[in-house]
Amino acid sequence: MLKNSKLVQVTEQYFIAIVLIGWVLFDFTSFKREIIAIKELPRILSLSHDEKKRAIDGQIYDFAQAIVNNTQPNASMIFLYENPNRLRKALYYLYPRRVTPAHLAVKTGDLPMHGYLAAYLDEGHPSWKALNEDASLERIQEGHGGAIYRVKGR
Amino acid sequence: MGTFGLFLAIALVSVAGMTIGSFFSLSFRERLLFAWPIGAGVVSLQMFFYSLASIRFSPAVIVLPWIVLVAVLVVRRIQAFFSKAAQGGAWSFSFSTKYAANRAIALSYLELALVFVIVFQAVFSLVNLVALPIQGYDTWVIWFLKARAFFIDGGVSVAFLSDPVYSNANPGAYEYPLLVPLLVSAGYVFMGYVDDRLVKIFFWVYYLNLLGAFYYFVRPFSTRLVALILCVMLATVPRVMEQAAFGGAGYADLPLAVYFLSAVGFGFRYFQGGKKGDFLLSALFLSIGAWTKSEGITFLATVLVIMSAYAVYTRRSEGIKAAVPAVVIAVVFVLPWQLYVLMLPKLSFTMVSELSVATVLSNMERLPFIFKVILPKLFTANKYHIAWALYVVLTAWGFRSFVRRGYAFLQAALWIQLSFYIFVYVITPFDLKPHIETSFDRLTIHLLPIAFLCMAVCWQDIFGGRAVGADNGRVEVYTPCN
Numbered sequence: 001m002l003k004n005s006k007l008v009q010v011t012e013q014y015f016i017a018i019v020l021i022g023w024v025l026f027d028f029t030s031f032k033r034e035i036i037a038i039k040e041l042p043r044i045l046s047l048s049h050d051e052k053k054r055a056i057d058g059q060i061y062d063f064a065q066a067i068v069n070n071t072q073p074n075a076s077m078i079f080l081y082e083n084p085n086r087l088r089k090a091l092y093y094l095y096p097r098r099v100t101p102a103h104l105a106v107k108t109g110d111l112p113m114h115g116y117l118a119a120y121l122d123e124g125h126p127s128w129k130a131l132n133e134d135a136s137l138e139r140i141q142e143g144h145g146g147a148i149y150r151v152k153g154r
Numbered sequence: 155m156g157t158f159g160l161f162l163a164i165a166l167v168s169v170a171g172m173t174i175g176s177f178f179s180l181s182f183r184e185r186l187l188f189a190w191p192i193g194a195g196v197v198s199l200q201m202f203f204y205s206l207a208s209i210r211f212s213p214a215v216i217v218l219p220w221i222v223l224v225a226v227l228v229v230r231r232i233q234a235f236f237s238k239a240a241q242g243g244a245w246s247f248s249f250s251t252k253y254a255a256n257r258a259i260a261l262s263y264l265e266l267a268l269v270f271v272i273v274f275q276a277v278f279s280l281v282n283l284v285a286l287p288i289q290g291y292d293t294w295v296i297w298f299l300k301a302r303a304f305f306i307d308g309g310v311s312v313a314f315l316s317d318p319v320y321s322n323a324n325p326g327a328y329e330y331p332l333l334v335p336l337l338v339s340a341g342y343v344f345m346g347y348v349d350d351r352l353v354k355i356f357f358w359v360y361y362l363n364l365l366g367a368f369y370y371f372v373r374p375f376s377t378r379l380v381a382l383i384l385c386v387m388l389a390t391v392p393r394v395m396e397q398a399a400f401g402g403a404g405y406a407d408l409p410l411a412v413y414f415l416s417a418v419g420f421g422f423r424y425f426q427g428g429k430k431g432d433f434l435l436s437a438l439f440l441s442i443g444a445w446t447k448s449e450g451i452t453f454l455a456t457v458l459v460i461m462s463a464y465a466v467y468t469r470r471s472e473g474i475k476a477a478v479p480a481v482v483i484a485v486v487f488v489l490p491w492q493l494y495v496l497m498l499p500k501l502s503f504t505m506v507s508e509l510s511v512a513t514v515l516s517n518m519e520r521l522p523f524i525f526k527v528i529l530p531k532l533f534t535a536n537k538y539h540i541a542w543a544l545y546v547v548l549t550a551w552g553f554r555s556f557v558r559r560g561y562a563f564l565q566a567a568l569w570i571q572l573s574f575y576i577f578v579y580v581i582t583p584f585d586l587k588p589h590i591e592t593s594f595d596r597l598t599i600h601l602l603p604i605a606f607l608c609m610a611v612c613w614q615d616i617f618g619g620r621a622v623g624a625d626n627g628r629v630e631v632y633t634p635c636n
Contacts, residue, residue: 027539
């Protein structure tokens with residue numbers, strides 16, 4: 001501990017000044033981030049719940065909602081996907097539906113079929129042709145980057 | 155019940171926390187301050203016990219025990235009041251305005267500015283949190299997915315936790331303790347539906363707890379100005395704000411930071427004053443921390459061993475009388491979940507699955523690389539501003555603080571826990587760099603408040619608590635125990 005009381009006070013005053021100046025200078029990017037966020041707030045607050053979800057999750061949110069709207073909570077389905085992150089987001093919304101993920105599967109005949117098949121694949125993916133030509137599948141919804149099929153006879 | 159239900163959930167958790175707090179040596183204001191973190195721990199544990207007993211979650215079954223407990227406590231208080239009156243005691247209430255009269259707040263301009271920053275951060279955090287839905291990846295695949303499933307299923311189920319569809323996203327995630335998912339689930343139960351945007355208010359309350367607890371622990375031995383400066387610096391650490399206001403909200407690291415800080419804060423007080431109540435409160439927060447994240451288990455073991463050893467060494471039988479109930483508290487919070495995990499499928503590939511002496515020895519060569527990656531992170535302004543740099547300066551400058559009772563305990567808690575984190579990097583079977591990149595900045599959130607507590611002690615020791623400020627150095631005596 002510094003001994004002289006006057007010296008202590010002066011030293012601490014300088015120390016506080018240095019700390020505060022250092023904090024302001026080195027936390028500048030953080031302040032800037034908050035200011036940007038504050039400027040964005042009015043726009044964000046004006047968005048609806050679905051618009052916010054869409055802005056953060058992308059199309060997979062709408063696709064997951066389409067599945068939720070077209071299936072019962074106890075439904076089971078195959079989920080064809082390319083991007084694991086999108087699958088994770090879909091799983092969050094689809095619970096408690098029983099989902100069996102299938103990565104980049106082309107031949108639906110190889111899959112243990114359930115009541116539904118949801119495909120969320122890139123537009124040019126070869127699976128689309130196979131899915132659309134598969135006589136055991138009935139397409140019940142298309143859009144938002146994917147399609148939902150009902151498996152006939154299930 | 156919608157939004158009203160959410161506030162009802164906050165009220166229930168707070169009442170539960172205050173009720174449990176009344177069994178410890180906490181004043182009313184202290185009970186209020188720690189109501190949320192304690193309540194979150196006990197209510198989530200209550201919900202887990204309900205799941206074990208196959209009792210489906212509903213507002214009524216969650217509230218009922220607390221109504222009964224509060225009623226019993228109120229009746230006992232009334233009985234004690236009339237009993238005292240019958241014995242000739244004065245008919246008076248203990249409410250007093252003395253405190254307010256004696257402590258008129260006269261803040262300097264600098265202190266006002268610091269208070270403004272804290273209030274600004276708190277308001278910004280609240281508004282930004284509730285404006286946006288969840289964003290963080292772990293929030294999706296771990297914490298909020300579980301919360302959603304527990305709400306829909308009406309309880310915790312082995313079927314969900316052991317389903318590889320939900321566990322493959324993050325190996326080992328289903329073994330994570332359940333405080334956060336069950337707390338969020340409680341919010342949904344009271345609201346009646348899933349709203350992953352509004353329920354983030356819970357994490358805002360944790361942020362307030364973090365700042366409030368820090369100020370509470372520092373203020374007794376520090377001037378108001380210094381306590382506020384450090385509080386503002388803690389409040390604005392970018393990594394803390396990431397989980398308090400931005401995309402990281404919903405992770406369990408911020409709650410764990412509150413538990414770690416509260417545990418070492420009461421532990422420090424125990425080293426200072428030797429009160430059994432402080433020991434037990436430290437044990438309570440350590441135990442709830444272990445129920446929050448797996449990292450809390452190592453922290454619980456470390457701190458409880460240090461404190462128990464100190465208690466028994468310095469106070470013999472009194473120390474044992476403090477340590478035994480502390481261990482009981484830990485067992486109540488930790489054991490049920492650890493036993494439950496035994497029922498779940500065993501993982502063959504985890505962060506510590508390759509733990510062996512041979513692995514440790516052969517992987518020691520990783521250490522230079524680990525330090526090379528983590529050290530620059532600690533001194534990166536857009537992650538921690540000057541926090542760790544100030545920690546280094548104050549620790550070096552105030553090296554004599556190590557002779558103070560309790561200070562070495564704070565530093566030991568910080569460094570031993572950090573060593574555990576580094577040890578996991580040494581033995582991890584995952585790609586080392588991505589593993590560090592995706593975890594280290596979250597792990598440091600647990601330790602930062604402890605580092606700030608160390609800074610406050612050093613600051614006090616260096617300048618003797620005579621900082622310039624509105625209270626003119628009127629600081630409660632920091633017991634020098636050499």
